[in-house]
Amino acid sequence: MLKILVSGGPVMIPIALCALAATVIIIERLFFYAAIRKGQRDLLPRIRASVDKGHFDEAAAICDTVEGPVSRLMKTGIAYRDYSEAAIKEAVMNQANREIPRLERYLSTLGTVANVATLLGLLGTVTGNIQAFGVLGEMGTMGNPAILAGAIAEALVTTASGLVVSIPAIVFYNYFIAEVNRTITEMEASVSDLVILLASGKGTHEVQA
Secondary structure (H helix, E strand, O other): OHHHHHOOOOOHHHHHHHHHHHHHHHHHHHHHHHHHHHHOOOHHHHHHHHHHOOOHHHHHHHHHOOOOHHHHHHHHHHHOOOEOHHHHHHHHHHHHHHHHHHHOOOHHHHHHHHHHHHHHHHHHHHHHHHHHHHHHHHHOOOOOHHHHHHHHHHHHHHHHHHHHHHHHHHHHHHHHHHHHHHHHHHHHHHHHHHHHHHHOOOOOEOOOO
């Protein structure tokens, strides 16, 4: 297997770096989104139970036990509970704008790696074909079979390697984008429920100019 990869030539080095980068990003994001899903399953019911009792400090403490965007948004909403509904929504939206980049972290890099790996594979194909035609031009119609086979192998191995890196990267990129959209939808729904709960509870007052 190593011999086959080596036959791909110098282009295999950046392709291998793309594979390493994609692997690290995919593993990190899988753990990240799994942690979000695990911690936020029963978050809103627990917070609702505390808020209904007027135990706001307890509700904020519950948010601290869960690491995720929804818990941070809810903690922000609880912190602004004494303000108007509009002020609560504005504070939560500001926090949401800080959370979204965390959800999308490294995804643009993963998409870039997927595209670059494909292009590097095509580059290897071009350089391999150039070598093959060079052999034919220098040594006649058949040329040296060993050198010609090496050039063709470089073209095929780099193409295959680029696709092997690119295809999983694209699949996971689309999966992570779906996870981001799902999390944002969950954030919107959960925070809306919390704002309604807070606004209908303790008396609120308008933010002074």
